[in-house]
Amino acid sequence: MRRGTAIFALLLISAFTSRALAAGPALVFEVSNSKVLFAENADDPWHPASLTKLMTAYLTFKAINAGRLTLKSKISCSAAAHKEPPSKIGLPIGGELTVDKALQALIVKSANDVAVMLAEAVGGSEEKFLEQMNATAKKLGMKHTNYVNANGLPDPRQITTARDLAKLARAVISEFPEYAHYWSMPQMRIGKSRLQTHNGLLKSLEGADGLKTGFTCDSGFNIAASATRDGRQIVAVVLGDSTSGERNVRAKSLIEYGFQQNGWAQMFNHKTLDNMAYAPTVTSVTSVRESVVSWNCNPPKKKRRKKKKTSVKKDKEAHEKAAPAKLEGAQQANAAAPGLKGTLPGVQP
Known part of the structure; x- marks a missing residue:
């Protein structure tokens, strides 16, 4: 069965090689030993989008463990949090959530307003x-x-890399295993509403247990995805895909590939997140807005109807041709009605 999975993973990687070349950076590592199993442009600067919330959650976990907050603590919605754009919970100013519910909203719903609420509560x-x-x-x-910012909303100064996000994912998983359930929640309830996760891999990938997705027009579709099988946990960071579907396929195929890298296949691999050589030159941050399949990023351009230009010369010629015909018709009408006084309008006797 596992052999068949390996072949399937290799076929997937092969099938999407051409697409991957057009996509953004990627990195795959094993959590237990930090071994890098795959890396492509891992140090290219990129916009993290909502993968920013990995850090927001990390610092919230630290605050809880330090005793500065509890999961039952209530945090309120400020005017600054209230004005944040979607994705959001939409609490009124002064509305409250427990830290527990706020973490669920941050991770499952990717709520931008809640990210600011937690930032204000922690900091x-x-x-x-x-x-x-x-x-x-x-x-x-x-x-x-x-x-x-604390939520990853678009800002040209908000940057990271696939390697940096992998290090953050490693810290979240290793330091706070007691909060792992937040990353694997397929849905949450708030009031009467049931909110679904944006992480489709939780349903489609064997052993999937987190972590977070992200998207802006400039970043494309990002994900830090995790799966655990037979005690091994593999994480893939994938950035800059054109659709959520392509992101999921690339992340899934890379995680499948990662699970096949064990035993003799990794005997001579000593590359880790910490000792892997950095790229000699750091490129400028890339925007994939033009390739992203999203109406918000690339709305269809309205086609302007071209007005038919009528030649002034042709109009004048047509008028001159029509005038004698009108005059002749009017003269005939006058001749046919001798008993009438005067003449038809516009005709000289």
Whole structure:
């Protein structure tokens, strides 16, 4: 069975090789030993989109374990949180959520307003929370990451790399196993509403147990995906696909590939997230907006109807031809009615 899975994974990778060349960076690693099983453009700067919320959740977990918050603590919706655009829960100003429910909304719904609520609760303000985010990124060895907001909404200064996101995913999984269930939740309830996860791999990939998806027009469709089988946990970071479907196929095929890399296949692989050589030159951040299949990113252009241009010269010629005919017709009418006084309008006697 596993042999068949391996063949299927290789066929998938082969089939999508041409598409992968047009897609963004990717990295696959094993959590237990940090071995890099696959890497492509892993240090290219990229917009993280909602993968930013991995860090927001990480710092929230730290605050809980430090005793500064509990899962039952209530946090309120400020004016700043309320004005954040979708995806969001849409609480009114002053509305409250428990930290537990907020984490569910952050991870399952990818709620931008809740990200700001948690940032304010953990850091005292979003600005101070951002300082924590960037300081933590530095401690984790995320050398090419910079945060300017807590939710990943578009900003040219919000950048990361596939390697940096892999290091963050490793920290989330390794340091906070007690919160692993949040990443694998297929849905959540808030009030009477049932909200579904954006992570389709939770339903389609054997052993899938997290983590998070992200999307903006410039970043394309991103994912940090995890799966566990027979005690091995493999994580794939995939960035910049044109559709969520392509993202899922690429992540799934790479995770399948990762599970086949064991024993003799990895005997001479000593490359890890920490010792893998960095790219000699860092390119500028890439935008994939033009290739993204989304009406919001590339709305159809309205076709302007071309007005028919009538030649002034042709109009004049047509008028001149019509005038004698009208005059002749009018003269005939006058001749046919001798008893009438005067003449038909527009005709000189």
